[in-house]
Amino acid sequence: MTADEEDEMEDPDGEADPEGEPFSFTAAEADRGERLDKLLACGLDGLSRTRIRSLIDQGRVSSLGRTIADASLRVKPGQTFDVLVPEPEPALPVPQEIPLAVAYEDDDLLVIDKPAGMVVHPAAGNADGTLVNALLWHCGDRLSGIGGVRRPGIVHRLDKETSGLMVVAKNDLAHGGLAAQFADRSLSRTYHAVVAGVPSPARGEITGDIGRSPSDRKKMAVVAGGKPALTRYRVLKAFGTWASLVECTLATGRTHQIRVHMTHVGHPLIGDPVYGVRKNGIRGASRGIGPGAASARARGLPEPVRDAVVALDRQALHAVALRFNHPRDARPMQFESELPLDIQRLIGSLESI
Template structure:
C-alpha cells in the first residue's frame, strides 16, 4: 500500500488518530494500527504521536502501511481436524494441549505450524507468527477456531468479532452446584495485580466482559454448563466462572488443585457461527465433546468423583 497523506477536515476534529485511520484509510485491526503509530509509520504534521492523539482540523496525516513480512514459521506435517475449508476461511477443531501460534518456548507443534503445512495461503495481517489467526483459544482448551486465508476474510471476521455478531458457545464442567439454571456474568476483566500472567475481574485497565451461562446437567459436586461469549477477553470463561465461585474443573490457575482427572481445563469450544466473508451467508459449525470430557461426564453420572 502506498504512503497516503490527508488533511483533516472539521468533521474529523476530536477523533482519535487510530480510529480515524481505521475509518478512512485502512481496515487493519486497531491493535495493528496502534503498533504502526508507535513505530512511526503514521505521522501527524510530520511528527510521531501517541495512539490517544485527538485530531485537529488542519492536521496533516501521513500513513505508510508496510508490506506484510514474509512468513518464517516452519510448516509442519501435523494432522488437523478440519471442519470446513474454502478459498477464504478454514474452521479447525483444535485438540486440547495444542498451542495456537508460535511464541518463545513454543516455536513448533502449534496450530500455525500445522496450518502452514496444510496450506500456504493464509492472511498476513497479524504478522509472521500468527498468519491467519483471527481469534485464539487457550492451549488447554479444545474446540473450534476460524482461520482467515485472505486479508479480506480476516478483516471481515475480525469486524464480526468486534461487533459481537459471531456465535461462540463453549461447554464446561465447573466445581460446585450453580444456584441458578441460567444467568449472565457482566464483569470487566484485566490483568491481575499480583500475577501479571493471570487475568482477573477488576476495574483497573480492564475491558467489558459478558458471559451468558446455562446449566445442562447437575452432579453432587460439579455442574455441566454451556457458556455463550458476548465478548472475547483472555481467559474470559475461566475468570468469570471463578469469579462467581464455580471455577472450571482441571484449572488450578483459577481454581482448586484438587479437581477432576483431565489434562487442562474442562472447556470445549463446541459451536462457532459467522457470516461468510464472500457469500455473506451465516454458517454454523459444531464440534462434539472430546473423549476426555465425555469420560468425565460418564464418571460423574456414575458417581466416580465424590
C-alpha cells in the same frame, strides 16, 4: 490489526508468560510526579515508551512485588520498579506436517477443531508445533497476512489447553470480514464447561471487567479498570450439588474470560491448573477442582469419580459451536463439535454421583 480486534483474541498459551531479563529502576526526587511509562523509557536504555507501555499491559512491570497496570501512574521518589523483558521472539514460523482436524474448508477460510495441548501460534517457549506451523504446511502461502508473519490467518485464539472450533482466514478479504463480525458481536462462540458446584440461577449473565491480576502477573482477574466482559451461561446438567455441565456464550472475548468469570462467581472449571487450584496450592486428589468448599467436597466423592477428576490434565472447556456469516457472500455458517473423550469420560464418571 486494530486494538479492538486484538481485544477479541484469546490468549493461546494461558498458563504462564515466559521469563526474561529483569531490570530495576528507582525514582529520584527529581522524578516526583513523572508518568511511569515516561520515567522508565528515559531510565532504561533500549526500551521505548511504546515498548514500556506494552510491557505494562502484559503485567511485566511491578513494584514491591505488586503488578503495575497503569502506564500513567505518577511516581514518587524512592519507588523501585522492576521490569521483566521477555526473551527475543522465536524465528519466523515454518511449515510442519502436523495433522489437523478440518471441519470445513473453501478458498476463503477453514474451520479447525483444535485439540487440547496445541498452542495457536509460536511465541517464546513454544517455537514450533503450533497451529500456525500446521496451517503453513496445510495451506502453503494461502493464508491471510493481516495477523502478521507470526500468526498468518489467525482471527481469534483459544487457550493452549482449551479444545474446539476455530475459524482461520485464507485471505485478507476473509480476515477483514471475520474480524468485523468479532467486533460487532455477530459471530457467535459457544463453549461447554464442567464446573465445580451448580450455578444459581441456572441461567444468567456474568459481568466484571477483566485485567491482569494485581497479585500475580501470570493470571487474569476481575479488576477495577479492566476491559468490560460479559459471559452468558446456562446449566445443562447438574451432578448432584458437586459439579455441573454449563454452556457459556461469549459476548466479549477477553483473555481467559470463561475461566476467570466462572471462578469469580465461585464455580471454577474442573481441571483448571491456574484458576481452579485451592489458594494454598495443594493438589493431589483434589487437583484443579476448585478453591475452598469445592475441594473439600471432592474428598467425599467416590474413588472412581476422584480418579476421573485427577486424570483430566487440563481445564474442562471445549468450544462446541461456531456461527458466522461467510465473509464473501454472507451465507450463514454453523459448525458443531462433540466433546472430546477426556471430557466425556469425566462427565460419565460424574453421572454416577
